[in-house]
Amino acid sequence: MKQAVILLILLFFCSATANSQENATTKGKLILEDLKYIGQVDEQYQSVNIEMCEVVGGNFWIPYHLIDSERVKTEGIAALKRSIPPINLYDKKLRTLASALGPMYVRVSGTWANSTFFQDDDKPKLEIAPEGYENVLTRAEWKGVIDFCNAIDAKLVTSFAISDGIRDNEGSWTPSQLKPLLNYTKSIGGEITAAEMFNEPSHASYGAAPGGYDASWYARDFADFKCYIDSVYPEMKIMGPGSTGEGGVLPGHRSMETDQIFAAVPKPEFDIFSYHYYGGVSKRCRGELTPENALTNAWLSRTELGLNYYEEARDKYLPDAPIWLTETAEASCGGNPWAATYTDCFRYLEQLGRLAKKNVQVVMHNTLCACEYALLDQDTHEPRPNYWAALLWNKLMGTKVYEAKSTIDGLDIFIHNQKESSEGMAVLIVNPKETETFIEIPVKAQQYLLTANDILSKTVKLNGEVLKLKSDDKLPKITGKVLNAGEITIPPYSIIFLSFKNLKIQ
Template sequence: MATISLDVGLLKQIRTVDPLMASYNIEMTEVTGGTFWKRYTPGQIAGTEPFVLHGIADLQNSMEPYPPKDLRNARLLALAKAIGPAWVRVSGSWASNTYYDFDGTTGGKAPEGFSSVLTRDQWESVLDFVKAIDGRLLVSVANSAGVHNTPDGSWDPAQAKLLFDFSRDYGVPIAAAEFMNEPNILTPDNSPLASGYGMIEYARDQDAFFRFLRENYPDVLCVGPCASEIGGPHVPHSTVNAQTNAAAGNALASLDAFSSDDLMPHLRERADVFSYHWYNGISERGASVLGNHWDASEAMGKDYLSVAEAACRRYLPMRDEYMPGAPMWITETADAGLGGDTWASTYLDVFRTACELGVFGELTDGVIFHNTLASSDYGWLDFGDFLPRPNYWFVLLWNRLMGTTVYGVDEGVLGAGGVSGDGDATLGDFVHVYARSRKDGRDGVAWLIVNSSTTESIDVHGVSGGWVYQLTADDPHAREIRLNGRPLALGPDDELPDLVPDTVSDDTVTLPPASITFLVR
């Protein structure tokens, strides 16, 4: 039994962070309609049926076409509003080759140099969505061959101007912009690669884009470099899949045209915000080809739950060197690239979400854009019927309970006791504790305590009179979770359940194995 005592008197304030830290993506391909990742089967999600990919040629079979998403759907809007105001990022690889057809001249056929078309009504639905949730809009723009029809091959701002002017005139101005989604991964589908486009050309064009923004839209935040660099020596790796990941060799690294470290010295226009993408690994869809895959049995382990922290620590020195004092935004994150792991839509992934949100505020100020709100298996909402998944309920509680003042939590604060019965485990292997001010503005502290052990309970002392919001599930692979033992589900008219806490009647509360608990007192 593990024992900790919460000593509020020893807490020290670290910083105040962005109230919109828990934000999200809507992929451009959701808006326009297009291909995205195919849904896993119920057996694959439950962990009873393997996912098999037969080589890289079979990777495209993991995708399927989807119609444009109805962003005016009543359930989708109601659930997004319940989360609260957020940054909404509309981007993704598909955004890099999308043509803005706001006057309806293309007939839905992408012009040469583009792969998809964004209509006026589709973009208005995005702007209406952002306005409805009292959100702020982040975009990336096209950087395909279609915007390089200039004498010297440099980027042409005409399409971007159309997007920014239309949004401003509609009453929902774009508040922040990245030039291109994941520029380090330059492929024929998302860049003018055929014309010899590389790092130097990209640096030239990002600088031009930031100058364009500052000259024409000075209130827009310039965000970058927006690279995606999964894995690497700076983060923990799977031990269960070590052999199969090694067999994939450098396939994932070979996709990179350049690294962030190489790019940054060539950028002359400093961004206002440092951005990067982070996924803990590659999903089953690409594991046999690209490696960097974690096994579900590791998803509650210390190594896996510390990957996002290690990644942030890898980028902090880069931010400090090139953009000292700038906020840090993770403009895409989830459990795994390529649509999420089979367990992304289950309770098992809430442990990663909780630890990533908890530790990020201890390291820096910024925003985490989950990928996605309602697309593929890693969406907070099911992409078919928009019903909440376990991560949605966690984020809903996080936004309602956790304030913006971050406190440091160390062994002195916890008064940590001994641990027994879990092999060679120590308290830090499975107890993850984070502290914030209260969202309701009252004196006191909101604690988040993650018990990622599957066998050990935790006795928490010093909580007399506190409110307990405890998340559990019948099984980590469950797609339904409970709050204080009561199932979380929408009512018959899509009403949210009452998120009612239990009150601690004495000085101790017990946190069962595989539980995620908010304590407010």
């Protein structure tokens, strides 16, 4: 009798344990039939920024390991930057890695562009910028930008100077800098596909605009700017306003709000509605983000909060204009230390997936190769984990976007057509949770599974193998693992792309 009781207790314990283990995981089914078509993104949807500061050389965010806390106490933000030389856009390794992400837009802009003087001659670079400017861009440096874009199958996007140097005695905008830059661009076979009048008018007081610059002044400048572009370079699309931080996303003083810009007379008319987004301020600038926040739904969905304000403004003022996110990264002020780790792969891919579903046409990551938030290490150009994430997105995800019918607790699922294929679908599944998940797939697929030994790892694995460049700095062959129809495992803290090559889209 005693043995029977013990046996019953053991059976109950085993049953309870099994049920507990089953409840600790999630199961679901991936549905790929009769999906709702949402829309289509630009062919260059995934794009990048190269800061004007990189092109001309200047002061940019200092790496965390070089920050001198004593200097910061006495010098403030100046101690958080270091002098960097002009980037070598002819570097073979840089071009190889950038080419693999094409086709894309390359945006050369940033705060430095607002006060950069174009030196329209072949003399040695001026040591001091002319009065009214802070930086100097040479012909050779700009030709490097044009040659780089041509070499990697990229279209150029930029912005222009708006500082005191370009203005007449009454403070009005003039084409004194725009004219020689456009003429030189054409003379060397270059093309500027689109441009903002200047970088972030929302923060004009920090961006070299004249004292007292406001929305009315902006409207007058823009009218002159647009009139000139329409007469000499009508093929270039005009983007704007290119503001940032509104809608409760980031605290801080802004020179003017988007509503003020559109209320001004004459009302600005943009071909493309552009905005910038950073979900927070980095630790470098006393931000309070932590690695623990980085995989929460509140953080991953924050990109949609950043869109909401500007989407409503677009719908109100320019309802027919496409919307582009022309500058974004993990956090402003160069990114947090963990922006250079596996952690940022989740933010990076969730942002692309979520914004594609919201009909944002282009997302330009800041930067390609400067500071912690870059896709490539600034000094060595070695790929960061988010570069490999970008590479897989570019390899697999097409431009047509579908609404996922599957809702599986803990997983975010994004479905596009298979890139460069008349048939087939690509599915991105993100599991930012510490629990394993099981999902049933309807047909055979190719799996591209990203994992890491730790979320703060600076290396990432594809199907269990560490991703790294070959000895000659060329990319490794990116191949999938065959999965048969049936149940597959989604590991904790993992990202999986599934390629269904022979699946017809309904």
